[in-house]
Amino acid sequence: MDTHSKETHVQSVFQKVAPKYDLMNDLISFRRHKAWRKFTMKQMNVQPGDTAIDLCCGTCDWTIAIAKASQNGRTVGLDFSSNMLEVGRKKVDKEGLSNQIELIQGNAMELPFPDNSFDYATIGFGLRNVADYSRVLQEMQRVVKPGGRVVCLETSKPTWQPFKSIYYLYFERILPLMGRLVAKSYEQYKWLPESLKAFPGREELAQMYREIGLQNVQAFPLTGGVAALHIGVKGKDKA
Ligand SMILES: C[S@@+](CC[C@H](N)C(=O)[O-])C[C@H]1O[C@@H](n2cnc3c(N)ncnc32)[C@H](O)[C@@H]1O
Numbered sequence: 001m002d003t004h005s006k007e008t009h010v011q012s013v014f015q016k017v018a019p020k021y022d023l024m025n026d027l028i029s030f031r032r033h034k035a036w037r038k039f040t041m042k043q044m045n046v047q048p049g050d051t052a053i054d055l056c057c058g059t060c061d062w063t064i065a066i067a068k069a070s071q072n073g074r075t076v077g078l079d080f081s082s083n084m085l086e087v088g089r090k091k092v093d094k095e096g097l098s099n100q101i102e103l104i105q106g107n108a109m110e111l112p113f114p115d116n117s118f119d120y121a122t123i124g125f126g127l128r129n130v131a132d133y134s135r136v137l138q139e140m141q142r143v144v145k146p147g148g149r150v151v152c153l154e155t156s157k158p159t160w161q162p163f164k165s166i167y168y169l170y171f172e173r174i175l176p177l178m179g180r181l182v183a184k185s186y187e188q189y190k191w192l193p194e195s196l197k198a199f200p201g202r203e204e205l206a207q208m209y210r211e212i213g214l215q216n217v218q219a220f221p222l223t224g225g226v227a228a229l230h231i232g233v234k235g236k237d238k239a
Pocket residue numbers: 007010011014055056057058059060061062078079080081084106107108109123124125126129130131
């Protein structure tokens with residue numbers, strides 16, 4: 001799929017699933033995504049005053065968690081789906097964080113910020129959806145300060161048989177049916193396994209981090225490798 005077709009397809013998927021996105025996340029991951037997010041926040045160790053940009057922020061769960069941890073630190077959420085942002089904005093308002101969190105409709109491939117702007121750049125279940133993974137990681141590296149972190153939480157590929165076979169059966173056959181039943185979106189939930197197929201495995205993604213120059217790269221498998229957390233640091237020489 002070329003860049004334009006992938007972006008158009010992905011945008012239409014999320015415009016459609018936005019109202020049911022949070023419910024479906026709980027269902028399809030058996031609520032594991034909450035534990036993955038908690039583990040991620042622990043590893044990030046955000047300090048009061050830290051600043052962050054959350055790419056592909058969607059309905060803003062991670063954006064809100066970062067803003068709370070950084071207390072008064074500037075937090076930006078960026079996404080290209082107006083419907084996902086709308087759901088997110090309601091949650092941000094409900095949490096009383098609308099003065100701290102700035103939500104922007106934009107493309108993760110071209111961040112509208114100067115170099116060295118943030119302490120963290122994060123992307124949650126978003127990298128798999130973009131047209132050029134490496135370009136987005138480079139953009140994340142560009143906008144963090146030297147010493148800042150590029151953090152990616154994403155579905156991944158378990159390698160251990162027989163778990164792997166059961167997982168693929170669930171992901172490719174059962175999950176789209178759940179999408180049809182609950183969110184009335186069979187085609188949209190078919191996109192999840194399709195996008196995972198093309199996405200690098202845990203080690204390959206860590207290698208991609210290193211290739212663009214990120215340092216001290218850590219890759220954590222989550223729940224038998226069905227998800228993974230990657231963290232890399234921007235070198236002081238990259239200012
Ligand atoms: C699976 S959702 C993840 C939402 C949220 N980060 C989370 O952790 O639940 C993926 C999001 O990425 C957004 N997205 C995909 N490609 C994008 C791009 N190129 N630029 C901006 N947003 C994008 C979609 O609109 C969608 O809201």
